[in-house]
Amino acid sequence: MRYIKASFFILLTILLVYALNRTWGVVPAFGPLLSPFVGFWQNAETTEAADEELILKGTRAPVTIVFDDLAIPHVFAENDRDAYFAQGYLTARDRLWQMEFQTHAAAGRVAEIVGDRALELDRYNRRLGMGFGAERSVKAMLTDPRSRESVEAYTAGVNAYISQLSPAQYPLEYKLLGYKPEPWQTIKCAYFLKYMSGVLALGADDLNMSNVLRRIGPAATADLFPDYPFREDPIIPVGTSWDFKPVAVPATPPNAFTSSEPLAMKWPDHDPAIGSNNWAVGPQKSATGYPILANDPHLSLSLPSIWYQMQLVTPTMNVYGATMPGAPGVIIGFNKQVAWGVTNVGADVLDFYQIRFRDASQREYWHDNRWKPVTRRIERIKVKGQADVIDTVLYTHHGPVMYMAGQKPFAKNVPVGYAARWIAHEESNDFLTYYLLDRAKNHADYREALRYYGAPAQNFVFADVARDIAISPNGRFPLKWKDQGKFLLDGTNPAHDWQGWIPAAHNPHVKNPPRGFVSSANQSSTDPTYPYYINWQFAPYERGVRINQRLARMKQATPDSLRQLQNDNMNVRAANALPVFLNYVQPQKLTGQQSNALAVLKAWRYNNDVSEIAPTIFTEWTRQCMEAVWNDNFPSNDSTTLRYPSFDRTLQLAEKDPGANWFDDVNTPARETINDVLTQSFRAAVDSLTRQHGPLGTSWQWGKHKATRISHLARLDALSALNVQIGGGGGIVNATTERTGPSWRMVVALGPKPRAYGVYPGGQSGNPGSPHYLNMLETWRTGQLNELLFLLSADEKHVRIRRRVTIK
Amino acid sequence: MRQIIAIAVLSLLVQLVFPWWSLAVVSFAVCCWRSPGAGRAFLYGFVGVGIVWLLYALMIQLRTDGVFVGRMSELLFRTNGGVLPVLVTTLVSGLVGGLAGATGFFVRQASGNQIENRIS
Numbered sequence: 012m013r014y015i016k017a018s019f020f021i022l023l024t025i026l027l028v029y030a031l032n033r034t035w036g037v038v039p040a041f042g043p044l045l046s047p048f049v050g051f052w053q054n055a056e057t058t059e060a061a062d063e064e065l066i067l068k069g070t071r072a073p074v075t076i077v078f079d080d081l082a083i084p085h086v087f088a089e090n091d092r093d094a095y096f097a098q099g100y101l102t103a104r105d106r107l108w109q110m111e112f113q114t115h116a117a118a119g120r121v122a123e124i125v126g127d128r129a130l131e132l133d134r135y136n137r138r139l140g141m142g143f144g145a146e147r148s149v150k151a152m153l154t155d156p157r158s159r160e161s162v163e164a165y166t167a168g169v170n171a172y173i174s175q176l177s178p179a180q181y182p183l184e185y186k187l188l189g190y191k192p193e194p195w196q197t198i199k200c201a202y203f204l205k206y207m208s209g210v211l212a213l214g215a216d217d218l219n220m221s222n223v224l225r226r227i228g229p230a231a232t233a234d235l236f237p238d239y240p241f242r243e244d245p246i247i248p249v250g251t252s253w254d255f256k257p258v259a260v261p262a263t264p265p266n267a268f269t270s271s272e273p274l275a276m277k278w279p280d281h282d283p284a285i286g287s288n289n290w291a292v293g294p295q296k297s298a299t300g301y302p303i304l305a306n307d308p309h310l311s312l313s314l315p316s317i318w319y320q321m322q323l324v325t326p327t328m329n330v331y332g333a334t335m336p337g338a339p340g341v342i343i344g345f346n347k348q349v350a351w352g353v354t355n356v357g358a359d360v361l362d363f364y365q366i367r368f369r370d371a372s373q374r375e376y377w378h379d380n381r382w383k384p385v386t387r388r389i390e391r392i393k394v395k396g397q398a399d400v401i402d403t404v405l406y407t408h409h410g411p412v413m414y415m416a417g418q419k420p421f422a423k424n425v426p427v428g429y430a431a432r433w434i435a436h437e438e439s440n441d442f443l444t445y446y447l448l449d450r451a452k453n454h455a456d457y458r459e460a461l462r463y464y465g466a467p468a469q470n471f472v473f474a475d476v477a478r479d480i481a482i483s484p485n486g487r488f489p490l491k492w493k494d495q496g497k498f499l500l501d502g503t504n505p506a507h508d509w510q511g512w513i514p515a516a517h518n519p520h521v522k523n524p525p526r527g528f529v530s531s532a533n534q535s536s537t538d539p540t541y542p543y544y545i546n547w548q549f550a551p552y553e554r555g556v557r558i559n560q561r562l563a564r565m566k567q568a569t570p571d572s573l574r575q576l577q578n579d580n581m582n583v584r585a586a587n588a589l590p591v592f593l594n595y596v597q598p599q600k601l602t603g604q605q606s607n608a609l610a611v612l613k614a615w616r617y618n619n620d621v622s623e624i625a626p627t628i629f630t631e632w633t634r635q636c637m638e639a640v641w642n643d644n645f646p647s648n649d650s651t652t653l654r655y656p657s658f659d660r661t662l663q664l665a666e667k668d669p670g671a672n673w674f675d676d677v678n679t680p681a682r683e684t685i686n687d688v689l690t691q692s693f694r695a696a697v698d699s700l701t702r703q704h705g706p707l708g709t710s711w712q713w714g715k716h717k718a719t720r721i722s723h724l725a726r727l728d729a730l731s732a733l734n735v736q737i738g739g740g741g742g743i744v745n746a747t748t749e750r751t752g753p754s755w756r757m758v759v760a761l762g763p764k765p766r767a768y769g770v771y772p773g774g775q776s777g778n779p780g781s782p783h784y785l786n787m788l789e790t791w792r793t794g795q796l797n798e799l800l801f802l803l804s805a806d807e808k809h810v811r812i813r814r815r816v817t818i819k
Numbered sequence: 820m821r822q823i824i825a826i827a828v829l830s831l832l833v834q835l836v837f838p839w840w841s842l843a844v845v846s847f848a849v850c851c852w853r854s855p856g857a858g859r860a861f862l863y864g865f866v867g868v869g870i871v872w873l874l875y876a877l878m879i880q881l882r883t884d885g886v887f888v889g890r891m892s893e894l895l896f897r898t899n900g901g902v903l904p905v906l907v908t909t910l911v912s913g914l915v916g917g918l919a920g921a922t923g924f925f926v927r928q929a930s931g932n933q934i935e936n937r938i939s
Contacts, residue, residue, distance in 0.1 A: 055888065
């Protein structure tokens with residue numbers, strides 16, 4: 012009996028320890044997590060104040076790091092290698108979980124951490140060829156000695172941090188999810204780039220457009236989905252002459268735009284609110300006579316912060332700016348002579364090809380009048396708590412076959428596959444561009460740096476102390492016939508292949524335009540006179556035109572004038588649309604509440620400020636209006652997905668062709684007019700908002716309705732910033748929407764010594780237990796900027812310097 | 820009392836080096852060495868181990884501003900407050916320590932030397 016009791020209690024104790032020592036699905040391992048010795052308590056940090064000396068044995072000479080009051084490191088190294096080593100080390104110290112998680116995501120390795128609920132995501136990333144692309148990129152990176160040194164030193168720095176970590180020091184997320192960091196590898200830097208390409212260069216409407224074409228035919232498609240918008244203000248100012256002799260563009264093949272089967276392939280929507288602003292004002296517009304440059308990249312706002320500020324000083328450079336955890340060097344920043352920034356181009360660099368296989372074995376496919384071999388890539392996906400999943404991905408010369416139509420195991424017909432041709436599969440050394448920009452001294456250096464850049468294509472804005480300003484939509488662009496890839500392409504026809512590249516020197520660019528400023532906000536790169544095809548659609552023009560209007564009027568600009576422009580809340584879409592739309596609303600058909608809402612809209616000055624009610628009504632109305640006008644003509648269902656024409660085209664119809672048949676709802680026998688559509692959608696919008704927020708009142712305010720959210724990467728609300736009260740919105744210069752917004756704001760005034768300002772919604776530390784996790788949020792929310800401390804030497808005295816760390 | 824102090828001091832020391840569950844080994848060993856009954860052994864283990872986690876957690880919470888502990892409370896227990904994390908932390912460790920302590924007693928009983936030390 013005694014033995015049974017003793018054995019029972021031994022077993023019970025062991026079971027309890029076991030149960031507390033492991034994760035159960037999403038439930039963390041409470042034992043180690045709650046332990047004050049190793050658990051989350053250990054992640055509670057206080058502000059570090061003491062100087063420190065770290066013996067890492069990874070640098071050639073001692074490196075001094077000066078931390079300022081925002082915990083931003085300023086690295087002083089005697090050689091480049093040591094600087095990148097320190098960058099890797101410091102980034103890992105503040106952001107290890109984030110950098111590993113993002114590269115795991117790109118590599119299709121999330122199921123390894125969270126189990127089978129991430130399996131589809133992993134499969135998607137692998138079928139997209141992320142690994143294939145990363146392997147090619149890392150090869151290019153390691154070929155050039157400059158990028159090789161930076162990537163390898165950065166990797167060594169990250170590993171120097173990981174190797175001396177004890178489990179108690181693991182970032183919180185490892186403790187919550189129950190895994191541990193693995194050594195960093197150079198290919199992870201490439202995976203990070205692919206991750207960014209995935210965010211910025213995966214827009215593809217090819218399939219929806221092919222379905223649209225099938226439904227309404229080529230003439231109506233060309234009419235409703237034009238290649239250049241009704242209202243536009245392109246990045247390269249209209250009238251700029253092209254300083255090159257264009258190379259021959261491949262001829263458009265006959266029957267290029269006839270589509271066959273209706274297509275059911277699901278392509279995840281890519282958020283149109285992901286875009287950015289940048290601009291530079293020339294000497295004639297600036298108070299000091301030196302250019303001033305501004306940039307705010309808009310991304311899905313997330314925590315830990317997307318960017319990590321750093322200054323890197325070596326004999327070859329002194330650069331300050333925003334780095335990205337996972338990539339060596341500064342991505343957006345400035346040095347003594349130059350400043351630069353980026354916005355996304357949105358080029359059509361992802362196309363889908365219909366593949367005709369020879370038979371069900373899928374070993375050969377038809378191209379250029381012969382059968383060509385399919386290569387296979389085995390993807391082994393590890394799944395937490397389960398057996399590995401093996402996925403075989405078929406590769407054609409176009410790229411990986413992402414989807415198979417009619418993928419039924421016993422289908423008799425030979426399946427048709429869709430292969431993805433994507434720019435991120437190309438070998439390219441994008442880091443070299445940033446390496447060179449970090450050291451650039453003038454406009455010629457900037458032009459040289461841009462030559463190496465592949466993807467995701469960016470509008471690189473530039474200003475220097477020699478008083479030059481410039482901008483260039485830049486990246487590797489396939490040399491396409493007009494509208495190639497607007498619709499699905501034929502994978503059997505070599506005329507549909509990408510046939511070379513637009514020469515880098517022919518990428519659109521402008522230097523010192525007569526208007527005295529350059530700018531971009533993801534709108535059309537050029538007007539239709541540009542001799543090459545980049546894409547048929549770009550982000551709507553509203554942010555761009557607002558920026559240009561204000562810059563055109565600006566005189567004696569200071570950094571503060573540019574900061575104010577970054578926070579501009581003018582709703583250009585409303586200013587264009589309301590004077591037209593309001594004419595068609597029939598007031599006699601509105602209830603009391605609806606009439607009150609109409610009165611609010613009529614009194615509005617088109618500002619998306621945080622306490623305005625009109626933006627809430629306008630946004631919901633335009634959404635309902637687009638549905639009402641187009642859903643009957645372009646209904647999506649499980650087997651076919653279509654898309655709607657742009658808002659720009661819809662507004663053009665309302666202005667120029669209000670009698671168009673498109674306003675009729677084809678599903679009703681009656682003939683609806685534009686009056687009916689706009690009145691009905693207005694009523695629906697007000698009713699929907701009433702259901703959501705109660706009667707018209709302060710609960711309808713834009714800030715409350717929008718409730719901007721900065722979400723933790725693992726989607727943990729408790730570690731996120733919720734309901735951030737801020738104005739702006741989609742299509743507004745202050746592009747803060749529900750989930751997306753300015754992930755970094757920077758203003759740099761060039762001069763004898765550059766003066767720069769910046770902020771991001773978060774903080775330097777990725778540790779939710781650090782005082783520097785969210786300490787910049789309020790500054791960001793209120794539209795303020797912190798001065799960026801640009802130090803010239805490690806010994807420089809400044810009140811904002813907090814401590815020094817030496818790495819030996 | 821001696822046992823509680825022994826468990827507290829020893830479990831603190833081993834946890835500086837070994838994984839968190841080493842506290843169970845300490846509580847087990849001490850109660851196997853000396854414990855008058857299952858209930859008392861559980862109490863020794865619970866208090867000896869729990870007091871260390873309680874004081875360490877409190878110390879960390881007081882040293883930092885408590886914002887983070889509030890976030891963790893939100894994350895783990897869906898309510899924002901500083902009390903619950905400390906309480907649960909103490910309870911979890913106490914439960915393991917106590918159970919290990921009781922096990923220590925029963926093993927001691929099974930090995931037949933419980934009578935001699937009953938009074939200690």
